[in-house]
Amino acid sequence: MNVMILQVFVSLMLVLGSVVLFVFTVKSRTFEHADRLSLKPLEDDRVSPPPAVSPAPRPSTQSNQESI
Secondary structure (H helix, E strand, O other), X not given: OHHHHHHHHHHHHHXXXXXXXXXXXXXXXXXXXXXXXXXXXXXXXXXXXXXXXXXXXXOOOXXXXXXX
């Protein structure tokens, strides 16, 4: 019988402690920071394609030397 009374007492203290801590966190408004972070816009996760590379210039078939 004494063990059951001790178990009920400990259980009630745990419940009372959790309610007190919950009220404390609600009154201190510690959850607002998480709300603001969740409403922040996310960075753009899309990867932009690499810039287009122009093809290398083809060597001309004409000679750059002047003909004599």
